[in-house]
Every structure is written in structure tokens, then in C-alpha cells.
Amino acid sequence: MGYVKFLGTAGARFVVSRQLRYSAGTWIELSGTQLLLDPGPGTLLRCRKVRPALDPGKLAGVVLSHKHLDHSTDVNIMVEAMAESGRKKRGVLLAPGDALEGDDPVVLKYVRPFLEQIERLEEGKVYRVDEVEIRPVRHVHGVETYGLILDSSEGRVGFVVDTKFTPELPERYAGCDLLVLNVVRREWSPDVDHLSLPEAIEIVQNVRPKLAVLTHFGMTMLRGKPWELAADISDKIGIEVLAASDGLTVEAERWQD
Numbered sequence: 001m002g003y004v005k006f007l008g009t010a011g012a013r014f015v016v017s018r019q020l021r022y023s024a025g026t027w028i029e030l031s032g033t034q035l036l037l038d039p040g041p042g043t044l045l046r047c048r049k050v051r052p053a054l055d056p057g058k059l060a061g062v063v064l065s066h067k068h069l070d071h072s073t074d075v076n077i078m079v080e081a082m083a084e085s086g087r088k089k090r091g092v093l094l095a096p097g098d099a100l101e102g103d104d105p106v107v108l109k110y111v112r113p114f115l116e117q118i119e120r121l122e123e124g125k126v127y128r129v130d131e132v133e134i135r136p137v138r139h140v141h142g143v144e145t146y147g148l149i150l151d152s153s154e155g156r157v158g159f160v161v162d163t164k165f166t167p168e169l170p171e172r173y174a175g176c177d178l179l180v181l182n183v184v185r186r187e188w189s190p191d192v193d194h195l196s197l198p199e200a201i202e203i204v205q206n207v208r209p210k211l212a213v214l215t216h217f218g219m220t221m222l223r224g225k226p227w228e229l230a231a232d233i234s235d236k237i238g239i240e241v242l243a244a245s246d247g248l249t250v251e252a253e254r255w256q257d
């Protein structure tokens with residue numbers, strides 16, 4: 001049975017730098033294929049410390065949605081760990097072009113030979129990692145950023161990662177059974193490159209997944225007690241909404257019929 005495990009749930013610089021929540025990534029197993037999304041600071045440590053521990057040597061791939069530090073700090077060490085300390089050439093890395101090339105790439109050249117494959121994410125392309133098909137969705141977030149739609153025999157799982165709200169987002173994530181949304185801020189304000197809670201609710205109401213999970217919280221969300229906010233939203237819109245906590249595992253049966 002597949003699952004999504006939130007190793008960390010911190011968003012925004014303040015929550016990350018104070019480690020008010022862990023800033024590790026999200027571990028995903030679908031149809032037996034294990035993937036890691038956005039290995040922020042502390043990801044390797046969290047993999048080894050959660051119970052049951054997660055073995056990076058079992059990963060088929062690492063996916064970077066964008067190169068901001070809270071999503072990418074541990075990418076190099078996770079690639080090395082996936083390749084069993086560089087002893088084996090294994091695994092796939094999917095990342096935006098500006099994480100790989102240009103002035104300020106975050107993937108070190110010296111770890112790249114450990115990988116079997118490096119794929120540059122592009123909107124409109126479909127990537128396959130073992131049993132999972134991956135479709136990137138271009139977001140608006142300063143640096144090159146892609147949300148992800150993962151299709152497998154366990155259904156469709158969408159990750160609405162960091163982004164400014166745009167009206168076409170709901171239709172881009174149509175058909176998701178599980179929808180995970182990075183919700184940094186509780187209130188809407190102009191010119192912010194992150195989703196606020198009202199915008200996240202709008203997306204969830206339009207996509208109508210079987211389950212929505214909120215994560216990547218900034219201070220205003222944490223102060224609002226995300227579990228209470230999520231419960232209120234569930235009541236209002238009639239769709240199950242959960243607030244992720246560090247270490248939360250969501251089993252596939254929760255988003256399947």
C-alpha cells in the first residue's frame with residue numbers, strides 16, 4: 001500500500017531557520033516506487049531518525065520542485081545516499097533547469113556521476129520513474145518552479161508546491177485523488193509568491209480531491225493552529241482536509257475509494 005510521509009512541514013524562512021517545524025522533504029511510495037520530493041535542510045537526518053527509518057538506498061528518484069534552500073539543501077547528500085554513498089550509479093534526479101545549470105546551480109557536479117539519469121523538468125513532458133508517471137506543472141514563484149502530478153495504479157496525487165495563485169491552477173490539477181498544497185500564509189496579501197489559505201481553499205473546492213493535505217507552514221499558519229483551520233475548512237466545504245504534522249504518514253487507502 002502506497003503512502004505519502006511528511007518528514008518536515010516548515011515553510012517560510014523564519015519557521016525554517018528556527019526549525020519550529022522540520023524542513024525535511026516528503027517521502028512518497030506509489031505502486032512500490034519510492035520517491036523523495038524537495039529535500040530541504042535535515043532530510044537525511046529525518047530519514048534515518050523516523051520510525052520506521054527510511055532508507056535512501058531504496059529511492060528510485062529525487063525530485064526538486066525548485067532550488068530555494070528550504071527545498072534543496074539536502075539534494076546532494078540525498079543523491080549520494082541514494083547511490084549508496086556513491087558506490088553505485090543509481091536513481092533519477094528530476095530538477096528545473098536553473099537548479100542544474102546557469103550561474104547558481106544547486107546540484108553539485110561531483111555528485112552527478114552517481115546518478116543513472118538526470119532529467120530537466122519541462123512543462124508538457126511526461127517522465128516515468130519505474131511505476132510512476134510524473135507531469136510537471138509550471139508555477140509562478142521567482143525561480144523556475146514546478147508542481148507535480150504523479151499517476152500510478154494507486155491513483156493521482158498532486159503536489160501544489162510553492163506558487164503565486166493563478167486562476168488556472170485548479171484545472172491544472174484536475175482529477176487528483178490526493179492534493180497536497182504548500183500553504184505558507186493564513187491571510188491573502190498582494191505580491192506574495194506563496195499561496196494563502198483562502199487561495200488554497202479555492203483550489204481544493206475546484207479540484208475536489210478525495211483528500212487534501214496542507215503543509216509548508218509559515219508563522220501565521222502555525223499561530224492559527226493548522227489542525228483547527230483544516231477541520232473548519234473540512235466542515236465548510238465538505239471535502240476532507242488535513243493539516244500535515246512532522247512525521248505524518250497518509251496511507252493510499254485514505255484517497256482511494
Ligand SMILES: [Zn+2]
Pocket residue numbers: 066068141162
Ligand atoms: Zn520557494
